[in-house]
Amino acid sequence: MKNCEKYKNIIEKHLDGMITEVELSQLQKHIDGCPSCRAEFDRSTFLKDAVSQAFSSHTSAEQAGASLVARLSSEPDRKPLLNHPPVLLAGKRAAIAAVFLLAAGVLLGFALDRADEPAGPTLKAEVPILVGRIEGTVLVRHEGSDIWEALETDSKIRLGDTFHSAVKSTCVLELDPNSTLELDQNSMLVLESFNGLTEFNLEHGELTADLESGHGPFFISTPHGRVEALGTEFTVKVTDE
Amino acid sequence: MIDQLKRTTIRDEQLVRATLRGDTSAFGAIVERYWNMVVALALTKIADPAEAEDVAQESFLKAYSQLHTLRNPSRFAGWLSKIAIQQCANSFRRTARCKTAFGCKATSLEELERQTAQTNPPGLTESEIHFVRRAVSRMPEKFRQLIIMRFAAGLSAAQIAEQLGKRPGTVRVWLHRAYKILRKDLAPLLEEVES
Numbered sequence: 001m002k003n004c005e006k007y008k009n010i011i012e013k014h015l016d017g018m019i020t021e022v023e024l025s026q027l028q029k030h031i032d033g034c035p036s037c038r039a040e041f042d043r044s045t046f047l048k049d050a051v052s053q054a055f056s057s058h059t060s061a062e063q064a065g066a067s068l069v070a071r072l073s074s075e076p077d078r079k080p081l082l083n084h085p086p087v088l089l090a091g092k093r094a095a096i097a098a099v100f101l102l103a104a105g106v107l108l109g110f111a112l113d114r115a116d117e118p119a120g121p122t123l124k125a126e127v128p129i130l131v132g133r134i135e136g137t138v139l140v141r142h143e144g145s146d147i148w149e150a151l152e153t154d155s156k157i158r159l160g161d162t163f164h165s166a167v168k169s170t171c172v173l174e175l176d177p178n179s180t181l182e183l184d185q186n187s188m189l190v191l192e193s194f195n196g197l198t199e200f201n202l203e204h205g206e207l208t209a210d211l212e213s214g215h216g217p218f219f220i221s222t223p224h225g226r227v228e229a230l231g232t233e234f235t236v237k238v239t240d241e
Numbered sequence: 242m243i244d245q246l247k248r249t250t251i252r253d254e255q256l257v258r259a260t261l262r263g264d265t266s267a268f269g270a271i272v273e274r275y276w277n278m279v280v281a282l283a284l285t286k287i288a289d290p291a292e293a294e295d296v297a298q299e300s301f302l303k304a305y306s307q308l309h310t311l312r313n314p315s316r317f318a319g320w321l322s323k324i325a326i327q328q329c330a331n332s333f334r335r336t337a338r339c340k341t342a343f344g345c346k347a348t349s350l351e352e353l354e355r356q357t358a359q360t361n362p363p364g365l366t367e368s369e370i371h372f373v374r375r376a377v378s379r380m381p382e383k384f385r386q387l388i389i390m391r392f393a394a395g396l397s398a399a400q401i402a403e404q405l406g407k408r409p410g411t412v413r414v415w416l417h418r419a420y421k422i423l424r425k426d427l428a429p430l431l432e433e434v435e436s
Contacts, residue, residue: 015420016413017397043431047423050430051392053365054373055281059294064276068301069269080261080308146265 003030007037015044063204066188070139070164073148124159127194129173131155132180136169163189165205178212192221206237254314261308272301275318278394279325285378285385286329296332300325318394319404322386369430376426384419391416 010027013019019027031038057064072078123142131153139148143160151163151171165171165187173181175198183189187205199219200207210233211218218229222238251270259267279300283293304321311320365373377388390401398416402409424431 012417012420016416017391017395018399018413043424044420046431047420047427048392050365050369050373050427051377051388051423054370055277055284055377055389055393057277057280057294057297058290059276059280061273061276064294064298065269065271065273068272068298069265071302072265072268072305078302078306079263080305146263 004034004037007031007034008040011037011041011044014041015048060204063186066164066203067166067186070148070166073141073146074137074139074150126156126158127191129157129175129191129194131157132172132174134169134171136185137166138169138171138183139164139166157191159191159194161191163187163191176212180210182208182210184208202236202238204238206235208235209233252315253317257308257311257314257317260305268301268305271317275321275394276301278318278389278396279321281389281393282322282325282386283329284374285389286326287332292332296328297325299332300328303328313406316404316406318390318396319406322390326386372430373427376423379426380419380422384415384422387412387416388419388423 007027007030010019010023013023014027027037027041031041059067123144131151134151134153138151140151140155140157141148141162141164142158143162148164149155157173163171163173163183165183165185167186169185171183173183175181181200184206187207188203189205189207190201190203192201193199197217197219199221201221203223207220209218209220209229211229212232220227220229220236222236224238227234227236253271253274256267256271256274260271276297279297280293283296283300284290287293287296300321304324307324311317377385380388387401390396390404391398396404398413399409401407401416402412405412
């Protein structure tokens with residue numbers, strides 16, 4: 001049927017990711033009453049989903065992004081070089097002129113009052129959390145900063161800090177002499193609050209908390225919900241499922 | 242730093258420029274955007290999912306250190322896929338050298354199937370996953386790349402055209418040829434769905 005030809009084209013556009021909302025709504029109405037186009041639409045959707053599923057990654061894109069950023073931050077030597085094509089294209093004279101201008105700019109920069117320089121990120125308050133046992137590579141990043149630093153036993157912990165444990169790496173945070181929180185491997189944890197009410201955000205991975213009674217309200221939030229500590233020892237795990 | 246909410250709307254060229262200015266979180270957003278595509282490209286060449294993820298990570302690290310050589314940042318994904326394909330070839334060469342020098346064995350089929358069973362996406366059985374991967378891997382290179390960019394990275398035909406510097410009409414024609422090949426090769430699976 002001529003009408004079905006039109007909808008077969010729309011189904012192809014759907015497969016191309018080029019369908020408009022109006023076309024989608026028209027298609028929806030049509031396939032509700034046309035078994036042939038419904039079957040064609042189902043086959044196309046299956047084709048798309050089958051390829052997408054067969055080639056899906058075990059590691060989520062978010063985890064991969066966070067791991068790579070953590071790795072790049074811990075390897076400061078690995079930096080992309082700045083882009084210089086305009087200088088190269090403009091030739092040798094322009095390059096020499098640019099070097100002179102740059103040198104003049106640097107000298108001028110030293111000579112000028114530097115009071116107008118923008119301040120770096122404002123660090124949040126330190127909290128009395130001590131870093132206990134560390135195994136492998138665990139990184140920490142202060143809120144507002146892009147720099148990941150290796151977590152060490154004498155590292156100062158601040159509100160908003162993000163902790164990232166690499167594969168086969170763990171660390172223990174001592175909240176007080178009798179309360180600890182152990183971050184398992186391949187996990188990411190953010191300290192959200194520590195002012196009588198304690199809250200951590202477990203973005204992915206696993207942690208085990210062992211808390212002394214009377215520690216005050218204690219919460220672990222995750223992408224799937226928020227849990228309040230009632231027992232003295234508990235484990236929270238965030239998976240993709 | 243790149244705001245979490247803006248990650249999905251910022252264009253590639255903005256993320257590339259932010260990375261070149263030293264914002265590593267912008268590169269994190271790039272990785273999030275194209276991780277599935279790069280792993281999928283690797284899986285068309287490498288059977289072991291863990292090795293494919295290693296190759297994907299190496300591809301992103303190489304892209305990061307070579308980012309200054311990218312002339313047109315709006316074609317980042319096309320450039321990245323070339324790097325990923327090159328990294329797969331390097332991985333093959335390493336494995337071949339390893340086999341020759343030390344007699345290492347490639348991962349056995351049983352081992353691969355066991356690993357796949359642990360990472361199966363919902364919906365497809367283990368053998369169906371192998372079947373789909375084989376069908377895509379057998380496609381001509383240019384169709385395979387388009388199918389992965391379309392279905393694994395979720396780029397539309399127009400976006401793929403921009404990334405590869407081709408006309409949208411050309412990409413749509415190639416995509417339709419690729420669908421035709423896939424429909425034919427995956428016919429047994431499609432029949433199962435209908436029955």
